[in-house]
Amino acid sequence: MNDFAYRFIPGTGDRTLLLLHGTGGNENDLLPLGRAIDPEASLLSPRGKVLENGAARFFRRLAEGVFDEKDVVARAHELANFVSAAAKKHGFDLNTLVAIGYSNGANIASAMMLLGLLKFRGAILFRPMVPLSRPPDITLRNCAVLICGGRFDPIATAQEVNALAELLRERKADVEVRMQESGHELTDVDVEAARDWLAASAIA
Numbered sequence: 001m002n003d004f005a006y007r008f009i010p011g012t013g014d015r016t017l018l019l020l021h022g023t024g025g026n027e028n029d030l031l032p033l034g035r036a037i038d039p040e041a042s043l044l045s046p047r048g049k050v051l052e053n054g055a056a057r058f059f060r061r062l063a064e065g066v067f068d069e070k071d072v073v074a075r076a077h078e079l080a081n082f083v084s085a086a087a088k089k090h091g092f093d094l095n096t097l098v099a100i101g102y103s104n105g106a107n108i109a110s111a112m113m114l115l116g117l118l119k120f121r122g123a124i125l126f127r128p129m130v131p132l133s134r135p136p137d138i139t140l141r142n143c144a145v146l147i148c149g150g151r152f153d154p155i156a157t158a159q160e161v162n163a164l165a166e167l168l169r170e171r172k173a174d175v176e177v178r179m180q181e182s183g184h185e186l187t188d189v190d191v192e193a194a195r196d197w198l199a200a201s202a203i204a
Helices: 031-037 069-090 104-114 158-170 188-200
Strands: 006-009 016-020 042-046 050-052 055-057 061-063 097-102 122-126 144-150 174-180
Touching: 006 069, 016 031, 016 104, 031 042, 031 097, 031 188, 042 069, 069 104, 097 104, 104 122, 104 158, 122 188, 144 158, 144 188, 158 174, 174 188
Parallel strands: 016 042, 016 097, 097 122, 122 144, 144 174
Antiparallel strands: 006 042, 050 055
16 A cells, blocks of 8 residues: 555445645544545545655655655655555545545645546645646546635635636636635635535535
């Protein structure tokens, strides 16, 4: 399983949520979030393998907001291979997979989508940025994406959020953007928005 530390919690529903934490998080951090968004889903939550001053991440960065894009691509492939292996081991359907990522986790989820590595049924991206400056021209048709940004976020700015939304829309993804009255932190409003969107979307 590519040496990822992870948690898998079986659910009673058909859907599986891939939970991807932010910098400094671990495989336990987003389990309550996943359960709040979909109480019936199975949960797959890996820990990022890159350490930045002891804080776990999913890929390297050169500075705040400056990503090592070669590493982004390599780590995205590695994570996608892990998810595919986990699907076989735990018996869940990759066609029902919904990625839920926060910050660094949202960025690696976006990278996997933009590289065409996993055919996510949908994705919920909290406080994301554009992970790749020149992603390949692939199609993301039939993929629904909710992006939740913070109006006062100094890291994942509104400009970054909208640039990512445009990249995904150019590739035929169905993208909805919601800007919350917050900074980089997750809020209860984010959780409610994600839960409502997932319940009402075509991937429900």
